[in-house]
Amino acid sequence: MNMPLRADLADVREVPVAKADDLDRAMVRLEAVSKTFAARRGGGAVTALDHIDLAVAPGSVLGVIGRSGAGKSTLIRLVNGLERPSAGRIWVDGTDIAALGERELRQVRRSIGMIFQHFNLLSSRTAYGNIALPLEIAGVGRAEIKARVEPLLELVGLADKRDRYPAELSGGQKQRVGIARALATRPKVLLSDEATSALDPETTQSILDLLGTINRELGLTILLITHEMSVIRRIAKEVAVIDGGRIVERGDVYDIFTRPGHATTQSFLGGASGRAVPAGLAARLGPDRAAGSEAVVRVVFRGTLAAGAVVSSLSRELHADVKILSGAIDEVAGRPFGTLLIGLPSSDRHLAPALAYFAERGLDTEVLGYVA
Structure with a gap:
């Protein structure tokens, strides 16, 4: 609204x-x-x-x-x-x-206004009556109550529900009544x-x-x-x-x-923004590095950095395949953020330079484990 x-x-x-x-x-x-x-x-x-x-x-x-x-x-x-x-x-x-x-x-x-998980509305009172309740308890006059409650009903989008009882309202509408009541004082x-x-x-x-x-x-x-x-x-x-x-x-x-x-x-x-390891991959993932195994690395991108370009550049630098296993791009507090799970050779001549490559670009990495 x-x-x-x-x-x-x-x-x-x-x-x-x-x-x-x-x-x-x-x-x-x-x-x-x-x-x-x-x-x-x-x-x-x-x-x-x-x-x-x-x-x-x-x-x-x-x-x-x-x-x-x-x-x-x-x-x-x-x-x-x-x-x-x-x-x-x-x-x-x-x-x-x-x-x-x-x-x-x-x-x-x-x-101090308070809103609750289960709304805590009085079933015997209308939306208007529930919002007015704390003002009645405080001894506010009827005209002043009306002057406060009606704008609050408009604010929460329930002006047309003022005479409805909680049983006639959806969960979201009940919570809007609860918010308006919390703002009444x-x-x-x-x-x-x-x-x-x-x-x-x-x-x-x-x-x-x-x-x-x-x-x-x-x-x-x-x-x-x-x-x-x-x-x-x-x-x-x-x-x-x-x-x-x-x-x-x-x-x-x-x-x-x-x-x-x-x-x-x-x-x-947990699984936010590509952090979760796909189930099929998780079942194969182990803590021990063996000859010929592949390291699974989580790379966190903060800001507008182009993830695909970074990975392809790394692949050329390592002279080895770097696989994108999963990933997601999201937004937090209006700012872009993304996560990639990549697979690359786990040998020292590949893994250590790869982690250094990401660190030089200000990217966070975590080695999650290894797959054969």
Whole structure:
């Protein structure tokens, strides 16, 4: 949807995007945060988060990705004050969340919007009624509620569904109601907890596009929790990878996607952009190099470099056949990126010069194994 956001939705302004490590300007900041849950019957205490440091710049979109049980949901519940940290401090827009009493916390939560995986809509309320609910709870008058809710229905593309009940809406429409409800109190921060994981791919794209529009035009800071790398790459500017309650990798989405350093990140990328080894080849691939074997090498292209020309040039330089086994070209954060799997003779006089050839051109390589 390309319609501009109306000025009565929020105080629209250009928000300077700070570097994520600029702690003084961070909209959301966690310092040395740990969370341990008390022991349950028959078991010990569980540490869900262990010494987390994290900063989200104003107007930025930070994606936090991790497997089930990695600590993602605990992290987001700490940011909106539904849980208290066992150690460390949490600031949202300069306010120390963990230091607040329940009354003060209710006030601060109005500046923190939240969207959920399963929508959390009241079945007895229409789309309009669900969006109006947080405003009614806050004591906003009927005329003001109408002035806020109707533009939000337009924003999320549901003006014609205002009187429909959740049972009459599709999954994507329910999530749009959830997003509008989260924006009703004019928050500065939007938290998304697996908001697209219950949706089909096409609907997921439309919801992420809507979140991107909201981020750009309202300058809203978004902290997005997910287990899907495709979600991160479509909307986030930065990504933090969480595993076992710790942040194991953090950085620019393009850099992390094209040069993953941690094994957890690499596993999330899996088959993305030609990284997966074709099944038939994988069955023949082994770790040991033998005389006459062929090395299988993954080559990562960042930018607009012509992969075919590089490979053909290498083949001439080596005076040997270099086979393209598989590959893909993709785009991450609006920048081109591709991966090739190539096969070439594994002898020292071929493999070592080939790896040096790619390194001289700034290309990342990985020897995946050998085939007879």
